[in-house]
Amino acid sequence: xxxxxxxxxxxxxxxxxxxxxxxxxxxxxxxxxxxxxxxxxxxxxxxxxxxxxxxxxxxxxxxxxxxxxxxxxxxxxxxxxxxxxxxxxxxxxxxxxxxxxxxxxxxxxxxxxxxxxxxxxxxxxxxxxxxxxxxxxxxxxxxxxxxxxxx
Numbered sequence: 001x002x003x004x005x006x007x008x009x010x011x012x013x014x015x016x017x018x019x020x021x022x023x024x025x026x027x028x029x030x031x032x033x034x035x036x037x038x039x040x041x042x043x044x045x046x047x048x049x050x051x052x053x054x055x056x057x058x059x060x061x062x063x064x065x066x067x068x069x070x071x072x073x074x075x076x077x078x079x080x081x082x083x084x085x086x087x088x089x090x091x092x093x094x095x096x097x098x099x100x101x102x103x104x105x106x107x108x109x110x111x112x113x114x115x116x117x118x119x120x121x122x123x124x125x126x127x128x129x130x131x132x133x134x135x136x137x138x139x140x141x142x143x144x145x146x147x148x149x150x151x
């Protein structure tokens with residue numbers, strides 16, 4: 001048994017204990033692919049999964065517009081409301097930190113281990129959803145830069 005197989009099995013077990021079906025399914029799918037000798041597919045998922053995940057998330061968010069559940073009037077009201085304007089600011093900050101996170105992960109890939117571990121812990125024990133590793137990497141980058149500047 002390889003270390004990767006062992007880690008995936010532990011993650012599937014942790015997901016089951018924490019009652020997180022998405023973590024269990026993801027770990028088991030990768031475990032099956034790995035044991036089924038589909039290493040190329042596993043590498044493809046690793047290289048492209050985030051982009052496809054973002055695509056499907058945007059698709060789900062736009063579906064109410066496509067089904068006419070949200071019309072132009074409602075869209076504009078929500079967009080220009082205090083919460084909508086605040087959301088615009090936070091989304092812009094999130095996009096900035098996401099870009100910064102991508103750059104930081106390319107320069108410091110070892111931080112990914114902590115981000116993944118923290119996302120898993122938050123998912124299992126806090127019933128969270130692991131949606132922000134890139135943004136978190138951007139925040140780590142910002143804090144690390146401030147830390148270095150203060151030394």
